[in-house]
Amino acid sequence: MPRRLKIALGLLAALVLIGALYFPALRKRLQARPERTEEQARREVTQPPIATPTDVKVKAKIFWASANTSGVLEPVEVELALSADPVQRSKQLLRTLILDPPTPAQRSLPADVALLEFYLLPDGTGVADFSDTLATATPSGILSEQLAVDSITRTLAANVAPIRRLKILIHGQESETLAGHVDLTGFFAVNPAAAAPAAPTSPPAKAPSGGLTPPAAPGKLTR
């Protein structure tokens, strides 16, 4: 066999050996990469970061599941840029609660859930409208559903003083339960002591008969 052919065959064998060693690692990396990118892309669309002119860096208390005790929430101090506007501030906090748990095991809300909108009524009622995923991906059960709701209400209570109580909607609709157990038809206490607006001094205007009219002091939704 000519010497050149021997060298070529030797080089080829070396290349095959290197390829055989490198290929599984390359395959693993390729499999992992699209998943991460897809999740990142989805988050960019569904939960874009919220920045407002009044953002100030503060240490916020976020309530995630405890790393040590099952079924219990634990506050974690996180440095966040939070808006002075309570609606934007609530959105920023809930976004962090959903997306940035310290570890996957401490997640209290499903990873894919999106906060679609947040409103604050003049009487201190917050309305959080979540995507369907909150109902479909929260583990069914009293403990897990109550933990999910408590993580929302306690995070808001610790960081957004004007919210007196919270209504949770699923895709714009009132849902009877979160995932079969916890009641979503009522309101959850957030900061019960938050000042409710003073009662109107004059009686509301009487609605003309035969028609539906908004109340005299309309409950304008703050977006």
Added chain:
Amino acid sequence: MASIFAAASAQQQQLPPAPPAQNPPQAPSPPAHPTLSVVVLDPAHGGVDAGARGPSGVLESEIVLEFARAARTELERQGLRVVITRQGNDNPTFDDRAAAANSQRGAVFISLHVSSNGPAGIVHAYSLPPAAAAPANPAAPAERPGLLPWDQAQRAYLGQSRRLAELAQIQLAQRFRGTPETPATAEVRQLRTVAAPAIAVEVSSVAVGDRSRLAQMAPALAEALARAVTAFRAVYEAGAK
């Protein structure tokens, strides 16, 4: 606020008259039933709603039915009459289940659940927190004096429900390792419309690989519930005097 009203029981007429409209409404007192004689067991879910599903195919709706059957035997042994809100794989509404209790005199209501996740073999008892049974607008006048709004039916029984949950949790802690000794409160939809002392009991979890691990818990669970109800009977009947 829902405007559906129900006479929660024949004895609702014994309630004190509703306060004047300008005063904030107080939680009504539970009507006095002299004896506790009925236990309404509510195996949650059923029918198309299987409840929690384990990775190995364990269904909450099937396990809770087994728990209810075991508890019925134990409670009947204590001389109590037992009503089960579903006998097979059907799914009564929340209100149908509540009505099964609200049409009884001297009853307690126990809703049985199995969680999706959590450490295996732990059992929690829950009663409704006070805020969950409160009217959405406390300043609103009582809609009809002498009747109990269906959606606040549990309001008059919160103290008794809490006590029943405490007694149940003590019994459960003695039988299931890792189970806490004090009960929790949770805004369980099923409990809100029950006009009787009412608790939910949740066992963890359908995540166990072997279904028999949950089934093996049934006798101890039944015994714990029967003992708790028996202990509660004295509290209940003392309160009725």
